[in-house]
Amino acid sequence: MKCREFVEFLMEYLDGALVEQERSVFEGHIEDCPACVNYLATYRETVRLGNSVCTPDAEVPADVPEELVQAILSARRQR
Amino acid sequence: MTLEAPSAPGEAKLLERLLAGEEQAYEELVRTYGGRLLAVARRFLPVEEDARDAVQDAFLSAFRSIHRFEGNAQLSTWLHRIVVNASLMKLRTRRRHPEQSIEELLPGYLEDGHFERPASPWRTDGLDPAEQDELRKLVLKSIHSLPEGHRNVLLLRDIEGLDTEEAAELLQISPGAVKTRLHRARQALREQLEPHLREAPPS
Numbered sequence: 001m002k003c004r005e006f007v008e009f010l011m012e013y014l015d016g017a018l019v020e021q022e023r024s025v026f027e028g029h030i031e032d033c034p035a036c037v038n039y040l041a042t043y044r045e046t047v048r049l050g051n052s053v054c055t056p057d058a059e060v061p062a063d064v065p066e067e068l069v070q071a072i073l074s075a076r077r078q079r
Numbered sequence: 080m081t082l083e084a085p086s087a088p089g090e091a092k093l094l095e096r097l098l099a100g101e102e103q104a105y106e107e108l109v110r111t112y113g114g115r116l117l118a119v120a121r122r123f124l125p126v127e128e129d130a131r132d133a134v135q136d137a138f139l140s141a142f143r144s145i146h147r148f149e150g151n152a153q154l155s156t157w158l159h160r161i162v163v164n165a166s167l168m169k170l171r172t173r174r175r176h177p178e179q180s181i182e183e184l185l186p187g188y189l190e191d192g193h194f195e196r197p198a199s200p201w202r203t204d205g206l207d208p209a210e211q212d213e214l215r216k217l218v219l220k221s222i223h224s225l226p227e228g229h230r231n232v233l234l235l236r237d238i239e240g241l242d243t244e245e246a247a248e249l250l251q252i253s254p255g256a257v258k259t260r261l262h263r264a265r266q267a268l269r270e271q272l273e274p275h276l277r278e279a280p281p282s
Contacts, residue, residue: 002188002191002192002193003188003192003193003194004188004192004193005192007186007266010262011258011261011262011265034197035193035194035197035198036198038197038198038199038200039186039194039198039269041200041201042198042199042200042201042269042272042273042276043265043266043269045201045203045276046265046268046269046272047237047265049203049214049218049272050218050222050233050237050238050265050268051237051238053214053215053218053219054118054122054238063114064109064110064113064114064116064117064134065117065131068113068117068131068134068135069106069109069110069113071131071135072109072113072134072135072138072139073105073106073109075135075139076105076138076139076142
């Protein structure tokens with residue numbers, strides 16, 4: 001297996017969607033390839049970062065702008 | 080991801096008042112969930128006016144269909160789906176700008192199948208609050224620089240927490256296409272983040 005194929009099958013590996021034989025080839029490659037170890041770790045980190053930067057805690061605007069509230073309520077009354 | 084909801088009894092009470100058509104309850108719904116819905120809309124629609132339009136469309140649609148809301152889901156989850164849908168509808172009405180092809184953003188390989196630029200470990204732990212804030216802005220900016228078709232899949236799956244089938248239905252593409260685009264979007268995002276996050280080489 002080459003790094004290119006490793007990357008191709010990476011998501012299926014993480015989703016547990018590879019069959020036993022494919023998984024063992026995949027895992028065999030990781031043992032020999034530090035670049036792919038780093039790739040795997042940073043791919044996972046990318047997913048985690050995407051997720052964590054958008055949690056409600058990380059988001060500043062808990063308030064809704066007053067003019068938007070008024071626009072919504074006024075549009076509702078006009079229906 | 081679901082929006083943080085008021086307590087279940089509070090939500091049930093609000094729902095009851097909405098179903099009774101109580102004017103004050105509509106306002107309460109908008110004030111309680113508006114800010115969080117706006118944050119969701121802004122992820123899909125970087126232009127503030129578009130994001131606000133999507134939130135307005137979402138609430139009007141929620142008011143119209145509140146009697147169809149079934150108590151087995153949370154009100155917040157239901158509203159989240161509605162604003163995601165409203166944001167995607169809004170996107171479809173926008174003129175598409177020419178954008179970079181996803182291929183150019185994927186990792187490059189040598190002829191023998193090895194990486195052109197091998198990946199390095201990242202430093203994302205032990206950041207101080209200012210660095211964390213910077214990282215958050217970097218991630219959002221990088222997500223927004225992805226081509227739209229790939230960006231939307233990444234937003235729906237990895238950020239808004241929809242499953243493959245839900246994302247496929249909303250985007251009107253096949254579940255297989257969702258999977259392919261998600262994997263490519265993640266790879267492209269990883270490439271964008273790499274130069275900023277790689278550990279400094281030992282001096």
